Amino acid sequence: MIHRMIPKKTRWERPRLARGVARRGGLVVTTLTLTALVLSGCNAGSSPSGALAVVGAENQYANVAAQVGGRYVHATAIMSNPNVDPHTFEVSTSVAQAVAQARIVIQNGLGYDQFMNQLEAASPSSSRVVISAQRLLGLSSATRNPHLWYRPSTMLRVADAVERALARAEPSHRAYFARRLTRFEQAVGAVSASVASLRARFAGRVVASTEPVADYLLAAVGVVNATPWRFQADVMNGVDPSPEDVAHLRTLIQGHRVAALLYNAQVTSSVTVALRELAVSSGVPVVAVYETMPAPGYDYQSWMLAELAALARALGTHRSTEAL
Amino acid sequence: MSWLFEPGWWANGTVRTALLVGFVVAVVSAIVGVFTVLRGQSFAGHALTDVATAGGAGAFLVGLAPLAGFIGGGVAGAGAMDAIGVQRVKGRDIATGVVLGAAMGLAALFLFLAARDSSATGTTQLILFGSIFTVGPSTLAQVSWLSAGVLVALAAIARPLLLSSLSVELAVARGVRVRWVGLVFMILLAVAVGMSAIVIGAILSTALLIGPPASALRVARRFAVGVVLAVVLGVVATWLGVLFAYDSYYWFPSHRGLPVSFFVVAVVLVEYVIASVVHRAAPSPSVAAGWS
Numbered sequence: 255m256i257h258r259m260i261p262k263k264t265r266w267e268r269p270r271l272a273r274g275v276a277r278r279g280g281l282v283v284t285t286l287t288l289t290a291l292v293l294s295g296c297n298a299g300s301s302p303s304g305a306l307a308v309v310g311a312e313n314q315y316a317n318v319a320a321q322v323g324g325r326y327v328h329a330t331a332i333m334s335n336p337n338v339d340p341h342t343f344e345v346s347t348s349v350a351q352a353v354a355q356a357r358i359v360i361q362n363g364l365g366y367d368q369f370m371n372q373l374e375a376a377s378p379s380s381s382r383v384v385i386s387a388q389r390l391l392g393l394s395s396a397t398r399n400p401h402l403w404y405r406p407s408t409m410l411r412v413a414d415a416v417e418r419a420l421a422r423a424e425p426s427h428r429a430y431f432a433r434r435l436t437r438f439e440q441a442v443g444a445v446s447a448s449v450a451s452l453r454a455r456f457a458g459r460v461v462a463s464t465e466p467v468a469d470y471l472l473a474a475v476g477v478v479n480a481t482p483w484r485f486q487a488d489v490m491n492g493v494d495p496s497p498e499d500v501a502h503l504r505t506l507i508q509g510h511r512v513a514a515l516l517y518n519a520q521v522t523s524s525v526t527v528a529l530r531e532l533a534v535s536s537g538v539p540v541v542a543v544y545e546t547m548p549a550p551g552y553d554y555q556s557w558m559l560a561e562l563a564a565l566a567r568a569l570g571t572h573r574s575t576e577a578l
Numbered sequence: 579m580s581w582l583f584e585p586g587w588w589a590n591g592t593v594r595t596a597l598l599v600g601f602v603v604a605v606v607s608a609i610v611g612v613f614t615v616l617r618g619q620s621f622a623g624h625a626l627t628d629v630a631t632a633g634g635a636g637a638f639l640v641g642l643a644p645l646a647g648f649i650g651g652g653v654a655g656a657g658a659m660d661a662i663g664v665q666r667v668k669g670r671d672i673a674t675g676v677v678l679g680a681a682m683g684l685a686a687l688f689l690f691l692a693a694r695d696s697s698a699t700g701t702t703q704l705i706l707f708g709s710i711f712t713v714g715p716s717t718l719a720q721v722s723w724l725s726a727g728v729l730v731a732l733a734a735i736a737r738p739l740l741l742s743s744l745s746v747e748l749a750v751a752r753g754v755r756v757r758w759v760g761l762v763f764m765i766l767l768a769v770a771v772g773m774s775a776i777v778i779g780a781i782l783s784t785a786l787l788i789g790p791p792a793s794a795l796r797v798a799r800r801f802a803v804g805v806v807l808a809v810v811l812g813v814v815a816t817w818l819g820v821l822f823a824y825d826s827y828y829w830f831p832s833h834r835g836l837p838v839s840f841f842v843v844a845v846v847l848v849e850y851v852i853a854s855v856v857h858r859a860a861p862s863p864s865v866a867a868g869w870s
Contacts, residue, residue, distance in 0.1 A: 335695075484833055492700040494709045496827045496835035497592040504591075521699045524712045 306423060308358040308416075311367035314403050314547040315360040315387070315412060317554050321438045322416045326427050333367070333546050345369045356382060358419050360412060363388025364400035383419040387412055398466070398483065401545070404561075405470040406445045409554055413438050441555040448562045449474050456569045461541075462506050463516035464526040465489050468543045468561065472516075475565070480512055489518070495525060507533050514538060514568035519577060520545045539568035541575050548578050584825045593824055596710045596838070599718050600816035603773045604786065606725045608812035609732065610770040611791035612805050613763065617743045620792075622659060622764065623784045626771045628681040629655030631780035633772075634705045635688030638698065644705060645720060648775040652768030655681070660761045685780075708779030708839045710820065721773055728766050735759055740801070777816060778839035789846035790815060793853035815845040 305328040310316025313331035320329040332349050353359060353370065354377035361370040363386040374384060387402045388395075390411045402408045417435040421428045449471075457476030463469070466486040472479050485503060488495040506512045507529065515533040517526065519542040533540050541564045547557050557578070564575035587593060614623055633651015634644045658677075685705070692701045703709060732739075742749035742756045749756050767787075774783035790811035791804070798804035819842030827835040 488834075489699065493703060494700065494711050494837070496833070497590050497596075497711050497824055498586060498827045498833070498835070500592055500711070501586060501590050523699050523704075524709075524714060528714060 306358065306420065307352075307356045308360070309352050309356040311359075311361040311370050312403070312546045313549055314409075314554050314557070315362070317547060317549070318409055318413050318438070319358065319360060319416050321441075321553065322413050322431060322434050323420055324430065324434050326424060326430070327420065331546075332370075334549060335546075345373065349373065350376065353377065354379075357423055358383045358385065358416065360385045360387075360416065362386070362400060362402055364393065364395065364397055364402070366400035383423075385412060385415045385419065390415055398487070399469050401467050401470060403554070404468050404558075405474060406442050406449065406558060408470075410439060410442055413442075438555075445555050445558045445562070448559055452562055452566055452569075455566070459513050459569055460511065461514045461516060461569075462503060462512040463518075463543075464529060465518040465521060465543075467518050467545055468516055471558070471561065471565075475562075477565070477569070479516075480506055489521065489523065489526060494523075500525060500529075503529060504532060507538050508536050510536070510538065512538060514541055514565070516541045516543050516565075517576075518543055518545065534574065537572075539572050539574045541565055541568045542577050544578065552578070582825075583821070584828045587821075587824060590824075592711050593820065595713055595715055595718055596820045597817060599713055599721055600710060600777050600820055601813055602718075602721050602725045603777050604790075604812035604816040605809050606728050607770050607774045607786045608790045608794075608808035609805060610728065610766055611787045611789075611812075612795065612801075612808050613732075613739060613743060614767060615788060615791045615795055616740075617763075619767070620784065620788045622656075623767060623771060623787050625659060625678055626652045626655050626768050627775070627780050627783050628678045628685070629658075630768070630771050630775055630783065631705060632681045632685040632688065634775060634780050635685045635692060635701070638701055638705065639688050639692050639696070643717070643720075645717060645772065645776055648772035648780060649724070649769050650772075652772045653765055656761075656764040656768040660764055703837075704779075705775075706779050706781045707837060708775065708777055708782065710777050710838045711823070713776060717776065721776065724769060724773060728769050731762065732766055735762055739763055778819075778842050782839050782843055785843045785846050786812060786815070789843075789850055793846075793850045796850075796853040796857040811846075811849050815842050815849060818842075818845045 305326055306323065308316065308319040308323060308327050308329045310319055310329060310331045311333060313334035316329040316331035316334075319327060323329065330352055332352070350373050353373040359370065359374065359382060361367045361384070374382070387408055388397070391402065391408060393402075413435055417431050420431045424431075452475045458478065460478045460480050461472065462481045463472075463479055463486060464481075466479075466483070469479055469486075481503060482499050485495045485499040488499070507515060515529065515538055517530050517533075517540050530540055541561075543561060544557075547554060552560065560578050564578070567573045567575060611623075614620055630648045630652040633649070633654070634647040637644055637647020637650065689702050689705065692698060700709065704712065738749065738754040738759050741752065742754050742759050746756055749759075770787060771780075771783050774786045777783075778786055791808040793811055794804045794808035798807050819838050819840075822841040822845075823835055823838040826841075827833055
């Protein structure tokens, strides 16, 4: 189930232009004119067009690689369906083949994409570079919240590591990769600016969430998540949260002790659906958050800007964003 | 009593729904279960859980409520078992084993697809082992109507059913259409299995169906007493299961509770052990003795 990161030029351009963020990153995408990759028929590490094969365990990581690597990279993502819970993802043979043939693999770590380690072990390769966000950030495996990409600085570190790996693999295009890295860093700068502006307006506000998906972003904005960690972890791990914690969360929402409910639109259960309905009926705005990039239509930075805009809408004007 | 009922127990809406659904399901399971044990059809009950599992997982996949799938799968299984005549274990156990294995295989496929292609989380837990704390008030209404229907139907066929359960020859001589009565009962059994699956999951649903009646029939000397005792034991097991699961939140410093289904099944086992000890201490010609 490999999603092609760059399906068609037009599919990427139209919604992005409509959102008015094209000037920040649209140029990056338009240069990616890679054709479909036939995995079974290509040599290890390169696609038919000669581009370097990069695999991102989640599509946001593949997207960063595509933005930095440009036309010399063919980036594929393993998890990209916004309607699927990545925590319960199961591996297919085509995924194993993609990892076996990749020159650069980007994964999150912290057990979020554990299957990647097994796939890499199953096809050892000395020429493959594995980039793990967890390792880049030096996080211990006891770190509770695996959704590292919701901290913009994480993606800057990842992009930097991708650029170094690309420059080593194809030294002749070193300057090209460096240019594109700079452009990506500028684009993420817009996200950081938005974070700073939200922090100035909303720091100290209190929200609830069904899962810890956007907790790093909330922390960056200075917004407090009042949801007990147990509840968030139970939903994340697919077990029923205890009635005590559910009752606590309902009290937070009904009593308007939280200004918004961050709702993981990608991982739902009857408990989270009931909480969303309670929030809507209680007049607490809902903000849809996603585990993987809701593509097509977004790149990493426009996705984060959209989440920040949704949060600002909820906290500033009490309006819900039930889907991106 | 505060040591038994931890804080918030009486005010918690989730708990209240769980207790009400658990009560209704336990009553119906116990009454249907008494007939099941008397007829020696606990094997049929187990077989139905396998098809109910596949039905529940399939319903999840196409976006229906699990209860509809549990019952739909169970009723379809009941019809199939009646058609090939494998209501009892003797004889065709190999063919039955293969078919039931296939039903579980189908359940595995559906659960895989649900995990891969849907945003729903915790599906496997919900289908196999139950999630009574995630049941909404709308399910309570559905379960209540279904239960009323099952009890009315069971009352309508109670006399011929009991007669054909005790002696097929006698029933035939009295003009009972044994085959039809058996089929209607199988369908009621399938509905009971499906409702029990809501509380403790499809895989464990026979524990609630067979356990309390089996314990009751070990000690009761009269049929009516057996039915009442089975209902009491079933409700006690379900309510204690919910209570212990709620309380388990306070047992560990981490405040991570344990699942209801485990506690329900544990109480069912304890009840059965006690009933066996009582039965051994004062051997009596119990109702079940002649028919099991």
